[in-house]
Amino acid sequence: MRALSDLVDEWVTINEPNVYATQAHLFHEGPPGNVSMRDTLKVMRHMAIAHLYAYELIHSMTPDATVTIAHHLRSFAPLNPKNPWHKFLTSADSYLFQDQLIEAFGKGKFGPVMGRSPVPEGRYVDVIGLNYYSRTAVDGLKDGTFPDVPLNVLGWEIYPQGLVECSKDLHERLAVPVWITENGCADNGDANRLESFRPRFLADHLGAILDSSVPIERYYHWCFVDNWEWSDGEISRFGIVYNDYETQRRIVKPSGRMLSEIVKSGELSSDIIARYTAGQTYCTPSTINLASPMLAAFACLYLAAIPASMSCQHRLQ
Secondary structure, three states: OOOOOOOOEEEEEEOOOHHHHHHHHHHOOOOOOOOHHHHHHHHOOOOOHHHHHHHHHHHOOOOOEEEEEEEEEEEEEEOOOOOOHHHHHHHHHHHHHHHHHHHHHOOOOOOOOOOOOOOOOOOOOOOEEEEEEEEEEOOOOOOOOOOOOOOOOEEEEEOOOHHHHEEEEHHHOOOOOOOEEEEOOOOOOOOOOOOOOHHHHHHHHHHHHHHHOOOEEEEEEEEEOOOOOOOHHOOOOOOEEOOOOOOOOOOEHHHHHHHHHHHHOOOOOOOHHHHHHHOOOEEEEOOOOOOOOOHHHHHHHHHHHOOOOOOOHHHHH
């Protein structure tokens, strides 16, 4: 804070506390890789306490700062809406994974499984950051998908309305504006394209935002360059810029050019949508291909045809 307070006035104290806690202590997807609900809840509690104290500290040093977290939310729905057990587990999953943390981080209000709050109940976010990717079909304490729904290459359902549903829930609970701090999809393309449906994903999700009345002030797409994606490593590609991991050379994908046009024009026009999404379809269970050797070969040929001196900025233009 002392080093950066004159340069930074917007702070996200913790990114996806629920994802970190569950991957590390419940799902074997991060260190230490144990399976303990007790440890999961303890980590969530400690991160909430850290945020609450950080919120107070940052405002004591920079009163006009904007402070929040980036909270990962999913849209939960019973796999069988007529099954009472599925309906009960839907509420349980949502509460344990995300709802209790909205109250703890946002209000300093700890629920029955997180222990006593160290601070008075109040408001501990100035806006609320939302990381949204998918919907979960619930028939147990696990992630699941509905049959015959559109998917990304990781098998996550593509459900644009869930972005609005989660934003609305956050706004109603905390009475602050919403920032979409992450939203994106894994799209590895195919033998002929660097991506197969990301422009359509963008059009569908940005369209859902524009059609809603929720005060969503910002949208940050995840992500700029293909990245190391948690325990999935380099298999799934989320970037609007292709990264050749062997050489680190970059290619702007159609979704990157699409976003550039949206920013320049200030609108999601029907012309932009038509030009960038024509013929695009999402994955289905039968078409998911996590790592296509043909795509890798195509990318190598594509890269070889581009002068090494051409920068990413020039390609974007």
